[in-house]
Amino acid sequence: MTILQVKNLNYHYSQMTKASISKLNFSLNSGEWLTILGKNGSGKSTLVHLLDGLLLADSGQIIIDGQILSKENIWSIRKKIGIVFQNPDNQFVGETVLDDVAFGMENNAVTRKLMFQRANDALQKVNMAAFADRQPARLSGGQKQRVAIAGVLVLNPKILILDEATSMLDPIGRQEVWQTIKKLRENHQLTVISISHDLTEMALSDRVIVLNDGKITFDGKAKALFLKDKLLNDNGLKLPFLSQLVKDLRQNKIMPSGNFKNGKELAALIWKSFSSM
Numbered sequence: 001m002t003i004l005q006v007k008n009l010n011y012h013y014s015q016m017t018k019a020s021i022s023k024l025n026f027s028l029n030s031g032e033w034l035t036i037l038g039k040n041g042s043g044k045s046t047l048v049h050l051l052d053g054l055l056l057a058d059s060g061q062i063i064i065d066g067q068i069l070s071k072e073n074i075w076s077i078r079k080k081i082g083i084v085f086q087n088p089d090n091q092f093v094g095e096t097v098l099d100d101v102a103f104g105m106e107n108n109a110v111t112r113k114l115m116f117q118r119a120n121d122a123l124q125k126v127n128m129a130a131f132a133d134r135q136p137a138r139l140s141g142g143q144k145q146r147v148a149i150a151g152v153l154v155l156n157p158k159i160l161i162l163d164e165a166t167s168m169l170d171p172i173g174r175q176e177v178w179q180t181i182k183k184l185r186e187n188h189q190l191t192v193i194s195i196s197h198d199l200t201e202m203a204l205s206d207r208v209i210v211l212n213d214g215k216i217t218f219d220g221k222a223k224a225l226f227l228k229d230k231l232l233n234d235n236g237l238k239l240p241f242l243s244q245l246v247k248d249l250r251q252n253k254i255m256p257s258g259n260f261k262n263g264k265e266l267a268a269l270i271w272k273s274f275s276s277m
C-alpha cells in the first residue's frame with residue numbers, strides 16, 4: 001500500500017535565486033525504509049519541512065495516507081508524521097523518561113491513566129521500559145534517541161522521519177537506533193524516512209534517494225548506488241570502510257572467492273587465500 005506520494009513538488013525560498021525543491025516525484029510503500037542522502041544545501045531539510053507542513057509547496061502535491069496535504073488539513077495530516085531530530089538533548093521536557101514520553105500526548109484529550117499506559121507501551125517497543133524512572137539527561141546518546149522515538153510513537157504516526165537522528169551518536173548508539181528501527185518495522189510495519197550522510201545507515205534501508213540541487217539524481221537500492229563512483233563522489237559520499245575495501249581488492253584482482261557477512265569473515269577469507277599461495 002502506498003503511504004506517501006510526492007507529485008511534481010516545487011518550493012522556492014523567496015530570497016533565493018533558484019528553487020530548493022524542484023519537480024520532485026517519488027512514492028513510498030507502507031513499511032518501507034527510505035534513506036534520503038545529499039550534500040549540504042541539496043534540499044533535504046526543505047523536503048522534511050514540506051512533508052511536515054511547516055512549509056507549503058509552491059506547486060505539486062504531497063499525499064499522505066490518501067489525503068492531499070493542504071493549509072486546511074495540516075494539523076490532522078501532521079499527526080501521521082513523527083520526526084526525531086539530530087540533537088537528543090533538545091527534545092526532552094519531562095523529568096523522567098516515562099513523563100517525557102507521556103507529555104507528548106498532553107494535548108490529545110487522553111486520560112492520564114491511558115497516557116502513561118501508552119507511554120509504557122512505546123518504551124517497550126524501543127526496549128527502554130527498564131529506564132522509565134530515569135532522568136533523560138543521564139542516558140547515553142543512543143538511549144536518548146530511543147526515548148525520542150518512543151515520544152513520537154505514542155502519537156501513532158504512519159511515517160517516522162529520522163532527521164540526521166544518528167549523526168551525533170557514537171557507533172554503539174547508532175547500532176542501538178538501527179536495531180530499534182529494524183524491530184519497529186518487523187513488528188509494527190512502520191514506514192521510515194531517514195535523512196543521513198551515513199552510508200552504513202543507507203545500506204540498512206530498502207531504498208535510497210539522492211538529492212542534488214533539489215532534484216532526485218538517484219532512486220534505487222543501496223547496492224546499486226555503491227557501484228556509482230561518480231555519483232558518490234559528486235555528492236560527497238564515502239563508502240563504508242568494508243565496502244570500499246572489497247571494491248579496492250576486486251579492482252586489484254586480489255579479492256578471494258567466497259561469501260562473507262562481516263569484516264571478521266572477510267579477513268578470514270583473505271588469510272586463507274594468502275596462506276594457500
Ligand SMILES: Nc1ncnc2c1ncn2[C@@H]1O[C@H](COP(=O)(O)OP(=O)(O)OP(=O)(O)O)[C@@H](O)[C@H]1O
Pocket residue numbers: 013015016020038039040041042043044045046047
Ligand atoms: N530558510 C531559508 N531561507 C532561504 N533559503 C534557504 C532556507 N533554508 C534553506 N535554504 C536554501 O535552500 C537550499 C536547500 O537547503 P536545505 O537546508 O533544504 O538543504 P539540506 O540538504 O538540508 O542541507 P544540510 O545538509 O546543510 O542541512 C539551500 O540552497 C539553502 O541555502
